Amino acid sequence: MSRYWSPLVKSLTPYVPGEQPKITNLIKLNTNENPYGPSSKVLEAIRSEASDNLRLYPDPNADTLKQTIADYHSVDKNQVFVGNGSDEVIAIAFQALFKHPNPLLFPDITYSFYPVWSDMYQVDYQTVPVTDNFEIDVQAFKQANGGIIFPNPNAPTGRLLPLDQIKLLLEINTDSVVVVDEAYIDFGGESAIALVNDYPNLLVIHTLSKSRSLAGMRVGFAIGHPDLIEGMERVKNSFNSYPLDRPAQAAAVASFLDEEYFQSCCQKVIASRESLTEALTALGFEVLPSAANFIFAKHPEHDAETLANQLRERSIIVRYFKKPKIDQFLRISIGSTEECEQLATALKDMLG
Amino acid sequence: MSRYWSPLVKSLTPYVPGEQPKITNLIKLNTNENPYGPSSKVLEAIRSEASDNLRLYPDPNADTLKQTIADYHSVDKNQVFVGNGSDEVIAIAFQALFKHPNPLLFPDITYSFYPVWSDMYQVDYQTVPVTDNFEIDVQAFKQANGGIIFPNPNAPTGRLLPLDQIKLLLEINTDSVVVVDEAYIDFGGESAIALVNDYPNLLVIHTLSKSRSLAGMRVGFAIGHPDLIEGMERVKNSFNSYPLDRPAQAAAVASFLDEEYFQSCCQKVIASRESLTEALTALGFEVLPSAANFIFAKHPEHDAETLANQLRERSIIVRYFKKPKIDQFLRISIGSTEECEQLATALKDMLG
Structure with a gap:
């Protein structure tokens, strides 16, 4: 103190x-x-970045990486936000999208960083109990809120919320942003990225730390409506112009190219x-x-x-x-x- | 919008x-x-990190890097904070140390990110005019404030404030934190790091982007009293556990070892x-x-x-x-x- x-x-x-x-x-x-x-192509990409060019700043907008992610997920580049791990991406979402008079909602059993970010960014929050089977109950989120966030599959339970339930949640909740934190989606779930063009208040967040074996490189991203992405960019560019270093951008691009x-x-x-x-x-x-x-x-x-x-x-x-x-x-x-x-x-x- | x-x-x-x-x-x-x-030893260190170990998270506390910086600058490890470029380090200082009832002070001609961070973190600020010769006038900072920040040498002027003037500023300003942003100090200035053990409200911030040719790797650090560092760590750990990836930590360590x-x-x-x-x-x-x-x-x-x-x-x-x-x-x-x-x-x- x-x-x-x-x-x-x-x-x-x-x-x-x-x-x-x-x-x-x-x-x-x-x-x-x-x-x-990680893929040997990712390792090769990192080695290629170990050059005199490291004296130069990285691309502050990570255009090549954003385009690669956009192509991979069949969205437009202006629907993609990238950050230093999905934790940074989520922290920016808290600042850009969740600071409203009504409380943010998230499950009572969930990623334990959510209440920390809420306190850090002074976002009022309320937890919504999961069922006795540790399932997320979409109907329980039907209450006044300034945003909703949950991991899918949920952490630390591993339980998956099917896409039709997420759709239902988006139908009943149109006045605030719903963030689906899909850190673990590649291990058996169906991504809500398929829904971003239908719901302007949906933001889906991914990390390269788990399924792409790149925890050591710190890359995460968000996909959503261009307006949500623009809000995120405004916060990012009021904080740190260059959060992704050159090897991280190159590694991430290479990862998406080795399906x-x-x-x-x-x-x-x-x-x-x-x-x-x-x-x-x-x-x-x-x-x-x-x-x-x-x-x-x-x-x-x-x-x-x-x-x-x-x-x-x-x-x-x-x-x-x-x-x-x-x-x-x-x-x-x-x-x-x-x-x-x-x-x-x-x-x-x-x-x- | x-x-x-x-x-x-x-x-x-x-x-x-x-x-x-x-x-x-x-x-x-x-x-x-x-x-x-950058040094060939830095490039070699980055190449060595391109391995299976990238599947693992980096050290969230960057202990080896902090110890290396502490040894280099003859301070204790708990006097060192590291971040994703000095911009991230400064952004965290704004949140951890500058949010007080009195306004933050900085020169009217200075790094143009300071007013952006002030707006972002809702830190009230007031600018202090530089002299007609674009010099920082230490006496002009003698007013109620919630913190002081300036680059030394100043940006974009390049003008250096000598260490005895910084000492004078610290003597007249003991109730708030003075941040000296030394991004360019290695090109001819004397670092205020020499003063951190005498002034518990002094925080000195460095980057590896300029003098260490590592703009592409995003590493910055701060040195100050352990209490100031602890405040910075609390904010960092309420935001992003792992802001420095494995290659960035290794590159930074190697840079300090090639004097x-x-x-x-x-x-x-x-x-x-x-x-x-x-x-x-x-x-x-x-x-x-x-x-x-x-x-x-x-x-x-x-x-x-x-x-x-x-x-x-x-x-x-x-x-x-x-x-x-x-x-x-x-x-x-x-x-x-x-x-x-x-x-x-x-x-x-x-x-x-």
Whole structure:
């Protein structure tokens, strides 16, 4: 605490990301990273950027990247916004689109950065309970609001809201922006990007950190009506002209040009998720249906925090949230085939 | 304009960075980039990061980079904050340290992003006139304020405020934070980092974009009292956990480890600045004394905007600001020896 801080700073409770341990030889299943590295074409693109040109600023508008994303998703370039990871993109959406007299709505069980951004940008918010099955109940969002945001699939549950439910939400909610945070959509969901031309208040946000194996490069993007994008650009350009460095822009472009590699990684993760779900179910775990690259599981006879600690002793890190309603769950990222097998073996051993 | 925008967005006037033209074969002297590329060790460090590890998040706290900067500048690691370019670092300082009832003060002739950040973060501000010689008058800052910020050397004038004047400012201003934005300090100034242990309200901000030839990588940092740094971290961690990607962190570390290359580039730029100043003076230009990697010059008989346009026709781009007090000046970045010679030749030809 310091008398020099802006008063707001004193009341902030910053977000705490999943641990990034510096020791190696860990089975790291705690931050939903992809077990497979990026495409070799992406690595080649990054190496090509290691040149004298780094003395020059990057393209502040990331035109080539925006056009690549627009082509990939069959939208216009002015419907695309890019940022330094989807967290930056969402933070900008909070500032550009959510600061209204009515409260922002999001599920009570969801990405725990949403309340942090709300406090940071002084956006009033209200949580909407998920059902007993951890599903998002679209009808419960039918109330006065200044915006709606939720991940789909939801985090940390992995549960998918089908596209017809999102359509329904957009039909009943036309006066504020609906942000669908699709960080995990490529692992089995249908993207709401298909709806952006029909709903001027829909913004869909993606990241390259998960399905495109680029957590280390920090690239995210949003797709929506050009007016929403323009609002985002105004905030971005009042904050930081060049949030994406040259290698990040080049890496992201290359990733969209290697569809085959992308699809094969997603398919491998999905297959591992299904095997791991089966293995854990056989051990007595209740595993929520997941469309993400993680599963959310609890064991009726074993305390989740204890299990997480026991796994850590075996050099396996999973994510545990000490929070109401979910404090008996473990969130387990889908690792490689071997990592998933080692996890299942460890749990089998522990449960005796 | 959209009804979905937060009301603040409607009133924003975003910053417009210097043009980044996509055509090549230009002599680009408009955005103060270094004419020399980064150290080969930096390029090697970036290439080494192009690996499977990019599937993993970067270190959110950039510990290795912070320690490297701390060692280089002989401070403790908890006195160092890093960000996605110094623009992001300054934007975070505005939020963390400048939002107080009294207005922020900055010179009337200065970096034109300051009023943009003030509007963006709703920080009330007041400008303090520079002298007729475009010098910062420290005594004029002796007034109630919620913070003070200025570049040193100042932009776009290039004028340096000596360290004893900064000390004087800190002696008369103890109740609010003084941010010294030292983007250009390595080209001939003495850094106020030497004062941070004496003044708990001093924050010094640097960028790797200019003297370290890394505009394309987006890395900046701040050094100050640990309490100021903690306030900055709270804002950063309420916004974006991982603003620096893996290659950017590695490149920045490598840059600080190649002191010889860094010094030689700075010396070459300084030598070119002195030659160019001489050449322009011989052509009748009045050139302000500069301690930066650019000069600010006017010709008593030739309109600056006309000159800028004529240079553009010869594929030479310089920066022109259509603003009161400086609309007869050109801001010319120091290019390579050859580029500076070509500029001088073109001007000689144009002036007849």
